Amino acid sequence: MTLRDFIDKLLGRQPASANVARERLQLVLAHDRSDLNPELLEQMRREILEVVSRYVEIDLEEGDVSLETGDRVTALVANLPIKRARPLVEPGSAAGGVSRSHGLNPGA
Amino acid sequence: MTAPGTRYILICSGKGGVGKTTLTANLGIALARQGVRTAVLDADFGLRNLDLLLGLENRIVFTAQEVLSGSCRLEQALVKHKQEPNLALLPAGNPRMLEWLQPEDMQRIATMLGEQFDVVLIDCPAGIEDGFKNAVAAAQEAIVITTPEVSAVRDADRVIGLLNSHGVKPIQLVLNRVRPKMMANQEMLSVADVTDILALPLLGLVMEDEQVIVSTNRGEPLTLNGAKSPAALAYNNIARRLRGEDVPLMDPAKAGRGLRAKLGRLMTTKIF
Structure with a gap:
């Protein structure tokens, strides 16, 4: 926090617009980048x-x-x-069995 | 694909109006004055303006279009700058070229320019559509120019992603229209904010400078006459850094010497 932020908070003023800009950018870019x-x-x-x-x-x-x-x-x-x-799933049975064995014990 | 030794540098931004063409014109002149044989290629076929900023608009006879179609030689289309013969412009063709222009065409033009020039600066159109894709095909490295505004930084980020996926390297950043006073008051994204967000090395900072408008009115780039204005200095320094010279970056926080600047520095000091 900078001195300016501190004084703004103390006086109940809006934070400096550069901080608002930075936060808004970081949020929008996280989504832009992930696509x-x-x-x-x-x-x-x-x-x-x-x-x-x-x-x-x-x-x-x-x-x-x-x-x-x-x-x-x-x-x-x-x-x-x-x-x-x-x-553990046995190596041989993994390929075909796994997709439908959700929640079951494949070895049983 | 391209001649060895020549550098093909794309100047792009994503957003329009942030200073691509002004940077291309000033950097072109600055490099030429430093003895580098420089070609500037206007890849903005839709809205060409590089000729106007260089003051060459009345000397265009042929364009990239005639060169590509084989109806003239490259030498006939190149417009040499009168005061700075190391610089030549290859003008953009008719906007209707966009209907058939392919990335390979831009590569062909760049290769032809590479035979005569040390540096080819490519002025990219705004946007990330076909015009951008054509321009990027001719480039090996890039300069992304942006301003400290949310929309410009966001668009720059999109462009950097695309440059990375095209394998363009290195990509360097120019921050334009910096207002030290607003930065000191924390009413403008700081230099560190922008470089942190975009994660690019900073090639240069250009202060907001009225002389830029005066120079475009005249069609005489600021770097042409050794002007001493802040932007002229910045463009010259960018050219020197591009050539590998170690020129320290200006710190906008130290630009002002008055009481207001001191107060600004105090206010942005981290206290906890």
């Missing part, structure tokens, strides 16, 4: 959760998949707390 609309992002989030939950049990309430941007690089950040690992 993903919210529906696509939501679909991707669901599919990622589906794939991950085939292998581990994740906490869906706490999980979060979002876009973050900085330094011209937009990153997809997934934070998925794992409750417990599911029993």
Whole structure:
């Protein structure tokens, strides 16, 4: 925080317009750069959760998949707390079986 | 594809009216005065203006269009600057060229220019459509010019993304129309704000300068007559940096020496 910001806050004035400009730009650029609309992002989030939950049990309430941007690089950040690992899928049965074995124990 | 040794530099911005053509004209003259054989290629076929800013509008006989169709030689279309013979303009053709012009055509023109010149500056049209794609095809490196305004910075960001995907490298930034007083009052995006957001190395800062308008009225770029105005100095420094010289950047926060400037510096000091 700069001295100007501090005085503005103290007097209850609007923050300096350069700060407003910077924040608005950062937000709009995160979306421009990712070129993903919210529906696509939501679909991707669901599919990622589906794939991950085939292998581990994740906490869906706490999980979060979002876009973050900085330094011209937009990153997809997934934070998925794992409750417990599911029993390992046998290498041979993975290819055909996995897509429909969601939630089941493939080894059983 | 292109002759070795020649630098093909695209000057682009995305948004219109931020100073592409003014930079191209001034940089062209500045480089020529520093002994570099420079060609400026007007790639803005829709709304050409480079001829006007260079004061060459009455000397155009042929354009890129006749060169491409083979109805004249490159030498016939090139307009040499009278006071600065190291500089030549290849004028943009008729806007109807846009109906058939392909990126390969621009590459052909650039290659032809590369045989005679050390630097080819390509004045890019605004926007990111076909005109941009044609112009970028002829370029190896780029200068992105922007102003400290949200719309200009946003559009610059789009253009940088496209330049990256076309493999254009290096990409350098020129920040135009800087108002030190407004920056000191935090009513304008700071130099650091813009370079952080766009993540490009800064090639130069150009202060807001009334002399730019005066010089365009006359068709005599500021760099032509050794003018001492802030923008003239900035353009000359950009040319020197482009040639690899180490010229320190001006700090707009230190531009003012009065009480107001001191107060501005105090107000923008980080306190916590």
